[in-house]
Every structure is written in structure tokens, then in C-alpha cells.
Amino acid sequence: MKFFACALAALSMIRIGAAAGPEDALPPEGQKAYALHSLLMNELAKEFPADIQRQVNDNQERLYSLTIFEGSIRLDGKAEFAIPKRVARTAPMFRYLRFAGELSGIEAARAGSPLRNLELTARTAKSIAFKTNKLPGSSGDLVFVFQGQGTIERVTLEDTKGLPVTFDFSPYRTLGADKPPMAVLLEMDLNRFRAIEGLCDLDRSRYFRTYTSPMRELPEHAAYVREMNFLPGRSIFKFGPALEEHSWAPNDPTLREDPNRPGFADLSFFDSYDNNACRGMKEMYGEEAFAQCFNNWPSFMSIDGRGGYRGTPKVELFDAAAELAAAYIRDQIRDSGCTYSHWEIKNESTVTENWGYHASDANSWDLLAEFHNKAADAIHAVDPAIKVGGPTSAWMKLEAGKEPFGLWRNQERFMNQTKGKLDFYSHHFYESGSACDIASERFADYDGYAAGKMAAELDMIANAMHMTNNVKPIVVSEFGALTGADTELGMWKNLKARNAYYFWFFEMPDRFDMVVPFTLGFMHWDKESWGGLFRLKDPSARIEDYEFELTRHSWLLEMWKDFRGKRLASSSNAPFLLSCALLDGKTLRLALHNLEGRRLDIRIGDLAKNAGRIEDASITSIYFENGLLKMRKNLPQDIAEPFSLGLEETAMATIVFSEPPRIERLVDERAFWGDQIVVKNEGRPVPVEIDLPLDALGGTISRAQLRLGFYREGGFDHPVSIESGGRRFEIDMSDTQGVANCFTTRTLDIPLNLLEHECRFSVEMADGDAWLLSSRVVLYVEK
Numbered sequence: 001m002k003f004f005a006c007a008l009a010a011l012s013m014i015r016i017g018a019a020a021g022p023e024d025a026l027p028p029e030g031q032k033a034y035a036l037h038s039l040l041m042n043e044l045a046k047e048f049p050a051d052i053q054r055q056v057n058d059n060q061e062r063l064y065s066l067t068i069f070e071g072s073i074r075l076d077g078k079a080e081f082a083i084p085k086r087v088a089r090t091a092p093m094f095r096y097l098r099f100a101g102e103l104s105g106i107e108a109a110r111a112g113s114p115l116r117n118l119e120l121t122a123r124t125a126k127s128i129a130f131k132t133n134k135l136p137g138s139s140g141d142l143v144f145v146f147q148g149q150g151t152i153e154r155v156t157l158e159d160t161k162g163l164p165v166t167f168d169f170s171p172y173r174t175l176g177a178d179k180p181p182m183a184v185l186l187e188m189d190l191n192r193f194r195a196i197e198g199l200c201d202l203d204r205s206r207y208f209r210t211y212t213s214p215m216r217e218l219p220e221h222a223a224y225v226r227e228m229n230f231l232p233g234r235s236i237f238k239f240g241p242a243l244e245e246h247s248w249a250p251n252d253p254t255l256r257e258d259p260n261r262p263g264f265a266d267l268s269f270f271d272s273y274d275n276n277a278c279r280g281m282k283e284m285y286g287e288e289a290f291a292q293c294f295n296n297w298p299s300f301m302s303i304d305g306r307g308g309y310r311g312t313p314k315v316e317l318f319d320a321a322a323e324l325a326a327a328y329i330r331d332q333i334r335d336s337g338c339t340y341s342h343w344e345i346k347n348e349s350t351v352t353e354n355w356g357y358h359a360s361d362a363n364s365w366d367l368l369a370e371f372h373n374k375a376a377d378a379i380h381a382v383d384p385a386i387k388v389g390g391p392t393s394a395w396m397k398l399e400a401g402k403e404p405f406g407l408w409r410n411q412e413r414f415m416n417q418t419k420g421k422l423d424f425y426s427h428h429f430y431e432s433g434s435a436c437d438i439a440s441e442r443f444a445d446y447d448g449y450a451a452g453k454m455a456a457e458l459d460m461i462a463n464a465m466h467m468t469n470n471v472k473p474i475v476v477s478e479f480g481a482l483t484g485a486d487t488e489l490g491m492w493k494n495l496k497a498r499n500a501y502y503f504w505f506f507e508m509p510d511r512f513d514m515v516v517p518f519t520l521g522f523m524h525w526d527k528e529s530w531g532g533l534f535r536l537k538d539p540s541a542r543i544e545d546y547e548f549e550l551t552r553h554s555w556l557l558e559m560w561k562d563f564r565g566k567r568l569a570s571s572s573n574a575p576f577l578l579s580c581a582l583l584d585g586k587t588l589r590l591a592l593h594n595l596e597g598r599r600l601d602i603r604i605g606d607l608a609k610n611a612g613r614i615e616d617a618s619i620t621s622i623y624f625e626n627g628l629l630k631m632r633k634n635l636p637q638d639i640a641e642p643f644s645l646g647l648e649e650t651a652m653a654t655i656v657f658s659e660p661p662r663i664e665r666l667v668d669e670r671a672f673w674g675d676q677i678v679v680k681n682e683g684r685p686v687p688v689e690i691d692l693p694l695d696a697l698g699g700t701i702s703r704a705q706l707r708l709g710f711y712r713e714g715g716f717d718h719p720v721s722i723e724s725g726g727r728r729f730e731i732d733m734s735d736t737q738g739v740a741n742c743f744t745t746r747t748l749d750i751p752l753n754l755l756e757h758e759c760r761f762s763v764e765m766a767d768g769d770a771w772l773l774s775s776r777v778v779l780y781v782e783k
């Protein structure tokens with residue numbers, strides 16, 4: 001039986017003989033976006049009940065939900081629900097598609113996808129929600145399949161941030177053109193190399209990887225990734241779909257419950273299962289360093305007996321789940337001759353849809369730590385060299401919770417409870433889907449990480465590790481943008497987010513084992529999608545006739561293909577111009593990303609006084625202009641002349657000297673962490689103490705900096721005062737005024753005569769509800 005969503009009230013909006021409007025001057029991509037926005041706001045929002053409210057920060061009217069069905073549909077067995085194509089076309093504009101009713105006994109999926117598939121993001125007894133950015137673009141009706149007994153009473157499209165009712169024309173013009181360009185002088189130090197915690201050479205294996213499916217990787221795709229000097233990075237292995245339901249391997253043996261041990265897996269399954277994925281990946285890449293992630297434990301272990309909450313195991317079956325994880329890895333070593341270097345215990349287990357206990361159990365984080373510890377013990381018993389980690393966090397909004405920074409307290413407790421068990425901690429970072437101009441949107445409702453929040457949060461984690469003697473590497477096993485990647489605008493948002501994040505990661509190389517952009521290869525579940533590196537030229541072709549074409553997501557790999565060498569210090573008068581400079585023999589590569597909110601006219605300081613004659617110079621860049629994603633490739637550039645960098649444009653300048661610069665010195669930046677983290681302003685100075693091993697640094701201290709992390713909703717209205725050794729310093733915070741979700745890191749140069757083995761200082765914040773997040777002293781040691 002099939003049910004259709006239908007309008008509660010019909011209203012036709014037909015424009016006849018209308019005068020030309022601003023939309024008529026848009027480029028084709030902008031006209032398509034405008035037509036879709038108009039369909040939603042001018043037609044559907046009038047045909048269906050719409051929740052439209054005025055947002056308090058930017059005073060814009062926003063659409064928060066659209067109710068496309070309300071009534072009662074009785075489900076008994078198998079049924080389909082079709083969303084008409086007019087509505088389906090607008091679904092990707094929202095964040096969630098939610099079915100509400102009596103749904104505790106119901107399984108649901110998009111037609112053509114397996115039940116409990118990746119598109120279903122959250123469920124309760126009363127609600128089933130799908131992430132719309134994981135739903136393929138639809139030119140027809142969008143059909144969902146339901147199985148079981150229950151009722152559907154309401155269907156809504158929802159966006160927690162709200163969709164602006166007024167169309168935003170800015171992405172379809174020259175971004176930043178409404179402001180005068182900023183003149184920038186960028187200088188690089190060619191007298192000495194730069195090291196961070198002893199690391200001078202940029203280790204490409206830490207950064208340049210792709211999201212890879214070892215069981216489905218094609219040799220020609222692996223060859224391209226290798227040609228771009230990238231490596232495989234991460235994937236997910238789902239026990240239920242892979243071994244119990246056979247979503248993608250129907251001829252494999254079936255994993256069943258052990259008849260003699262209720263809730264445990266019958267491990268005789270592995271006698272006939274060919275676990276060869278690691279061997280195949282190693283043959284294609286010559287690489288075992290890879291972060292594989294477990295998820296979706298079998299239904300007979302799960303808390304609802306049906307694999308719900310991505311197979312969250314019952315508490316009494318934690319041992320069974322740990323045993324299965326270890327057995328899988330043991331079998332992989334036997335069949336492949338190897339296993340992956342890193343294993344995450346459960347994907348995005350910090351959110352309810354992946355760890356069901358968050359829905360009702362106040363001790364859910366304690367249970368999460370207990371589960372990770374049991375799994376780690378079982379896996380280490382197979383091979384102690386395997387690195388085991390978690391919690392593979394989603395939604396790193398650490399300031400959130402019933403109390404401020406409640407989520408941070410949970411993360412902190414998790415690290416303390418898994419100390420000595422886990423080998424690394426893993427997290428995911430994603431930009432929100434709406435941000436086009438981060439510099440401007442920071443003052444409205446921007447809640448992403450690219451403007452400094454991610455760096456501030458990673459500093460909190462590092463500070464906590466050092467305070468508890470639990471220093472472990474970080475794996476950022478996914479990062480990118482929460483927006484569909486099929487459109488010009490969507491592709492740009494994904495590329496610019498990944499590019500911006502790289503610059504923050506480059507500044508803390510000692511903290512990471514690896515970071516993996518969510519850059520997929522071939523999206524086999526959506527063959528027509530432009531969202532991966534490859535797509536099928538003909539989606540209807542048989543497997544043996546597959547022909548692929550590269551998408552523009554491959555530009556990420558092209559941009560960073562040759563980025564290697566030793567670090568050089570670079571600085572400019574533009575605080576939100578992100579930069580990283582590397583010297584590789586006689587080739588200097590300078591990577592730049594513009595977060596200043598306007599175009600920059602950049603002049604590079606005189607290089608001739610420290611290096612030989614410049615033989616060649618070129619710039620490659622990725623940018624967005626008039627609604628189109630564009631890439632300049634190896635455009636010749638006279639380095640003596642200024643060059644323009646657009647708003648949120650990423651550029652790679654390559655400068656070749658006649659001979660390698662002669663550099664014989666190195667400055668190593670060594671960080672020493674304080675004893676206070678995430679401290680709220682209580683109206684008195686916060687005392688901080690940092691131990692400095694001044695006599696054991698192996699060189700001469702040429703500079704010292706105090707780096708402090710701060711948070712305040714709405715930004716800071718007053719300076720922050722620092723007192724040390726009887727001297728008082730002020731940190732200017734005026735540029736943060738009005739920043740909605742203000743995470744910021746501030747740097748203060750410390751006079752060298754104030755340095756002591758026990759460095760003491762106090763931090764005084766004049767603004768109420770301000771927080772000191774982290775503290776460290778960075779010593780520049782010349783060698």
C-alpha cells in the first residue's frame with residue numbers, strides 16, 4: 001500500500017507579465033537556487049503549515065519546519081509513503097525529514113535502501129528522522145518504506161537553525177565585493193626553519209587521506225589517489241548490515257546468535273568468512289595505517305533486539321560485543337595477514353542515535369567508557385600493538401548541556417575513565433550547512449569551527465590530557481561540511497571547510513595520528529551523485545561496463561598534491577588570513593586561506609635578501625564567484641607584485657628559487673600547559689601555574705608567549721588582564737564584540753625576565769559569564 005503526502009490547503013502562485021527582478025540578473029546556478037527557494041517560501045510554505053519565526057540574533061524571518069502531512073495512517077505489515085516531487089525537491093534545503101507517530105515497532109528506510117541504513121539518523125518510540133543531506137537528489141517522488149505495526153501521524157521537514165525566508169543573493173555574486181579590499185603584507189622567515197614540538201618536516205601521512213571503503217575500493221580509484229600523493233584514511237564496518245543482513249554481500253555466510261550463549265555471536269561463523277579487506281587495501285596502497293570504525297552490532301545484542309540506535313549493545317552484553325570485535329580482528333589477521341592500525345569502537349557514540357543510553361540513562365557516558373574499556377581489553381588481547389580509541393564524537397558543541405559546558409564535562413570524564421585503556425581519542429568536526437561568509441556570520445548564528453572554535457576545543461582537550469598525565473594522540477576521522485555536495489554551492493562549502501580546517505591542523509602536528517576529510521571515493525549507493533571523487537558516466541551501466549569521471553571534489557587532492565617540505569614561519573597583518581609555508585629544496589610553497597570577510601590584496605615581503613633569484617612562480621586557487629565553483633591552476637605570478645585573494649578562497653603559491661636557500665638554524669616551539677581549564681569567571685582572578693623546564697630545552701629561548709583560550713556568548717566587551725611578577729598586561733578583545741558563539745585563542749608576548757621554573761600568573765576577566773578554557777606558555781627555542 002502506498003500513501004501520499006498532500007497539501008492541507010492549496011494556493012497557486014503564478015507570476016504573469018511581472019517586471020524583471022534581481023533574480024533575473026543571477027547566473028544559471030543562482031536562478032536554479034532562487035527558483036527552489038521561491039517554490040519553498042512562496043508556494044509550499046503557504047500550502048502546508050509552516051513554522052516561521054524571527055531569529056533574535058540577525059532579526060531575519062526563518063522557516064523552522066514544514067508539516068507536509070498530518071492525520072493518521074495505520075501501518076500493518078509493509079507500506080510506502082511517497083513525498084511528492086515538488087516537496088521532495090526542497091527536502092535537501094532542510095536538516096531533517098521526520099516521521100512522527102506510534103513507531104516503536106516500525107523499521108523504516110528510503111525505498112531502495114536497506115532498513116536501518118545510514119540515512120536514518122535518529123529514532124525514538126514516537127519519531128523516526130532522516131538527515132536530508134544524506135538523501136539523494138530526487139527528480140521524482142521521494143518514497144519511504146515502513147515495515148511493522150504502528151501509525152504515522154505527522155511528517156515534517158525541519159531545520160534547527162531555520163531557513164531564511166528572504167533569498168540570499170550574495171553567493172551568486174562576487175563574494176566580498178561590498179567591502180574595499182584589505183592591503184596585506186605577508187612575510188616569511190627564510191633565516192631559520194620552524195619546528196612545532198620538534199616536528200619540522202610536514203608529515204603528509206598525518207593529513208592527506210581520503211574516506212575509503214576497503215571492501216569496495218576499485219584499483220583505478222586507488223591508483224588516482226596514490227597519484228595525488230594521498231593515502232586511504234577511514235571507513236566504518238557495520239556488523240549488522242554486513243554480516244547479519246548482507247546489505248552489500250548477499251552471498252556471504254550469516255552471523256547468528258550462539259544457541260548456547262544467548263546474546264553472544266556464534267564465532268564458528270569466521271570459519272567460512274573471508275575477511276580479506278585489509279589485504280586488498282594493502283595491495284592497492286601498500287598501507288596498513290588506517291582508521292577503521294565498528295558500528296551497528298547485531299540485532300541479538302542490541303538494546304531493542306532489532307539493531308536500533310545503530311546496534312547499541314545491552315549492558316549485560318558488553319562482553320559479547322567486545323568478544324565479537326576481537327574475533328573479527330583476529331579473523332582479519334588470519335585471512336589478510338594484517339589488520340588496520342587504528343580501530344574506533346563505535347561511530348559517533350556521543351549522540352543518542354548511536355548510543356541509545358543517552359536517551360534515558362543518566363549514566364550513559366559512564367556506560368560508554370565501560371564499553372570502550374571492555375572492547376579495548378579484548379582487542380589488545382589479540383594484538384597489543386593495535387591502537388584502539390573513541391568516542392568518535394559527533395557534534396563537538398562542548399559548551400552545550402543542562403549546565404554550561406556539560407558536554408565538555410562528559411568528554412573529560414570519558415577520558416579519565418578510559419585512561420590506560422584507549423590509545424587515542426577521536427572526534428569529528430563539521431561546518432554547518434549555511435555558512436558562506438564565516439567572517440560575517442560569526443556575528444549572527446554561525447556555530448561552526450573554522451574561525452577558531454576547533455582550535456580552542458582541541459586546546460582544551462590537550463590541556464586536560466597534560467593535567468591528568470593521559471597524553472594520547474587525536475584522530476579526526478571525519479571533517480567537512482554538513483551540506484549536500486551535489487550543487488556548485490554545496491561543493492564549494494565542502495571544499496572550503498576542508499581546506500580551512502587543514503590550516504588549524506598544520507599548527508598542532510604533534511597532537512594527531514591522522515586527520516581524514518570526509519572526501520568519499522565512489523558513492524556506490526548513489527551512482528549519479530557528484531558528492532564523491534568519482535561518479536558513473538552512465539548510472540544504468542552494468543558493473544563490468546562501468547566508466548567513471550572525476551568530480552570537482554578531486555580539486556582538494558590537486559590543491560595539496562605536492563605540499564611537502566620543512567616549515568617556515570609566516571605572518572601578516574591580517575589575523576584571519578590562515579597561512580602555512582614549506583621549503584622543499586629550492587621550492588617554496590605557501591598555502592593561504594582567506595577568512596577575513598573581504599578580498600585581500602597580498603604582497604609578499606622581500607625574499608631576495610634571504611634566497612637566490614626567483615626562477616618561477618605560480619598560484620593555484622579554489623574560489624567561488626557568481627554562483628560557480630572555480631579553480632585557477634598554476635597561473636603565473638610576479639611575486640614582486642600584489643595578488644588578490646577572494647573571500648574564503650584557498651590558494652597555493654609555488655615559488656622556485658635558482659638555488660636552495662641556505663638555512664642553518666631552527667626555532668622549535670615548545671608548549672607547556674597550565675593547571676586550569678574551563679573555569680568560569682566568578683568575579684575574581686583565576687590563578688594559573690605552569691612548570692617550565694628552562695634548563696632542559698637544548699637551546700636558547702628567544703621568545704616566550706602566553707596563549708589562552710576564552711569563551712563568551714556574544715563576545716567580550718572588555719579587555720582581559722594578566723598579572724605576573726608584579727607586572728600587569730592587557731589583552732585586547734574588542735574584535736570579538738558581538739560574535740555569537742565566541743571561542744577565541746589569544747596570544748601575549750612575555751618578557752623573558754619573567755620566566756621562572758614555576759611560572760605563575762593570574763587571569764582577570766571583566767565580563768560576566770566569561771570562561772578561561774585553556775592556558776599554555778610557548779617557548780621559542782633556537783637551535
